[in-house]
Amino acid sequence: MTVPSLQDGIDQAGSTVGLLWQPGAEPWTPEVVDREYVGWRTEQRAWHDGVALLNLSHHMFDMWIEGPHATRVLAEYGANNFEKFAIGQAKQYVPVTRHGHIVTDGILSREAENSYLLSGVPASQHWVQYHAEKAGYDVEFRTDESSAFRRGGGDPKLFRYQIQGPLALELIGKVLGGPVPETKFFHSTPVTLDGRAFKALRHGMAGQAGYEFIGPWEHAAYVHEAFVKAGEPLGLVQVGALAYATPSVESGWVPSPVPGIYTDPELAEYRAWLPLFGIEGKRPLNGSYFSENIEDYYVSPYELGYGKMIHFGHDFHGRDALVAAKADESLRKKVTLVFDPDDVRRVLGEGADPGFVLSYARHRVETSAGLAGVTMQTASIDPVGTVLSLTLIDPAHAAPGTEVSVVWGEHPGPGTDPEADLGFPRIRATVQPSPYDRHARTEYRRNA
Template sequence: MTTPSLQDGIDKAGSPVGLLWQPGADPWTPEVVAREYAGWRVEQRAWHEGVALLNLSHHMYDMWIEGPDATRVLAEYGANNFEKFAVGQAKQYVPVTRHGHIVTDGILAREAENAYLLSGVPAAQHWVQYHAEKGGYDVSFTTDPSSAFRPGGGDPKLFRYQIQGPLALDLIGKVFGGPIPETKFFHSTPVTLDGRSFKALRHGMAGQAGYEFIGPWEHAAYVHEAFLRAGEPLGLVQVGALAYTTPSVESGWIPSPVPGVYSDPELAEYRAWLPLFGIEGKRPLNGSYFSPDIEDYYVSPYELGYGKMIHFGHDFHGRDALLAAKQDESLRTKVTLVLDPEDVRRVLGAGDDPGFVLSYARNRVEGADGLVGVTMQTASIDPVGTVLAQTLVDPAHAAPGTEVAVVWGEHPGPGTDPGADLGFPRIRATVQPSPYDRHARTAYRHDA
């Protein structure tokens, strides 16, 4: 039996939005890891006030890209600067379509002159592999899916443990018997623990200090236990799947935007190459904002705050479109909405406590004259004392302090007028900068 493709799914559903629209879809949380260890509130506070351990080993896709043409294919299908890309450095990879819409980002680490590791949501990996195969590039690919989708089960190839928070460097010093070499942001340094070699990537979350330790799975249990044992006197807290999803709301990263690949006739062959039961066919859309046109959900890397990563010193797919977008003053601005705590309790809570809120829904954001933006990720942030939403708004409503309202509800989708008044409640909100965390906004990447 032939495996159905993304294009098969679109044809059967009648449209891309018909395929993806799922009112009330459960929000994604990492696989395998426990939902909570000490409770999501305690876990969130740990990376603000103490030290936290996060296990990223199971939910990320890894793709190793190697060969004489590895750099060329990545540079020709990504907007990043490859002239300044050192071995041991990592970057947020920014692939775009010919119309300048992001496919999705990924973390790209350069492991050798012609060897890279691309990690994260697999849409970027699909994009690179397809164009490499179609273009006849001299490059090979090795993929390790996330644990929930690994054929036959089994362990990951790599462990990934993040140590984050104000006491992160204290814990790291205890584990390694002293400080590890000073490392630039998003650069890695080799480390050894009792004869076991792996690497430390300088990487923080929500503006906090920390590292991500990455190495062969055979060392996973030993390294994990070493951090737990050394961290006990420091009050180390393991972070579960619920709290893990939330620091991006503070640090300004919008996870998994809709790939801009569903409508371009020139990408029909690509959609026929993609499996239906992959990220492009199964990541749902829902919320109070509904449009039957999938292109209304596409985003520019400029809207996501990736402008500084775009390098026009080389030719790449989508370059002309991004040059035009750079001058487009109508593009939306990424902001943080701070939802009114009283309205949150009224609309979302039972009594005084709304509990844990997590949503990737595209909810309408309204001003006095109607629609002004759309939410991208919404989550409870206990140290802030309310719910925050990473949001794209029109430039006229992007100034800090601007008052707007979030429409909270689930549009039923095709068959109902996108602008119909469905009686959904409004939650008052105030626009603030993105990233919301001041350190993440001002100093986090100064040494990148």
């Protein structure tokens, strides 16, 4: 039986928006992790005030890229600097289309001279593999799908545990018998625990100190238990799926932007190569912001705050478009919207407590002049005391303190005017910087 392609799905639906638009779609949360261990509020506070353990083992898609042309293909289809990329270092990989729209990002780590590991949602992996195979590069690919999609079931090849928060370094020292050797941000160093070897990636979330420990799955249970046991006196909190999905709102990372691949005629062969039942065909769109044109959902890496990662010292796919985008003052700015707590309770709450809010919907952001921006991710942040929304907004309205309103509702999609007044409630909000967390915006980002 022939596996349907992304292009098949678009053709059958009549348009890309027709394929992807799903009002009321459930927000993504990590697989094979309890929704809550001790309550999402306590779990959120743990990485702000104490120490938290997050399990990333099951929802990451991994691709190993190895061979004489590994660096070449990654550099030709990514905007990053590969002249300064040390073994043991990781980077946020930034692949773009020829028109300068992001495909999606991923975490790329250099394992050896001609060996890399690209992790995250698989859109960037698909992009690299397709172009490498089409051009006949001397490179091999090995993949490990996320646990929800792993064909044949089974365990992941790698465990990934993040230890985060003000007490993270104390806990790590207790488990490993001493501090991790001084490690630069987003670099890794080898560590051992009772003869079990793995690596520690200097990393953080929402601006907090910590490491991500990555190693063979055969050591997963032992390492996990060691951290849990040693963390008990420090009040270690395991973070469930609900709270896990929220720190990106504070740290300013936009998860899974819409890949800019759906309309370029030169990518027709790529869309026919991609499976329909993958991230590009099944990540839903919804919210009060609706357009029949999928290109209205495309984003530039500059809008996402990735400008410092772009390196023009080499030729790469989409370079000319990014040169033009760098000077484009009309591009939207990434900001944080702080929702008015009274409006949150009025629109989203039941009684005095609005409960947990998580949405990846694209909601309209308006001023008295009309449409001003669109939300990218919205979540309850209990330490802040309200809901925050990571948002792309027109430069004229990006100054901190600007008052806007968020249109909260679900547009029905094709067949209804995008500008129709559907009676959706408005939530007042105030523009603030992104990242919202001060440490993430200053010291953390400077280290990056």
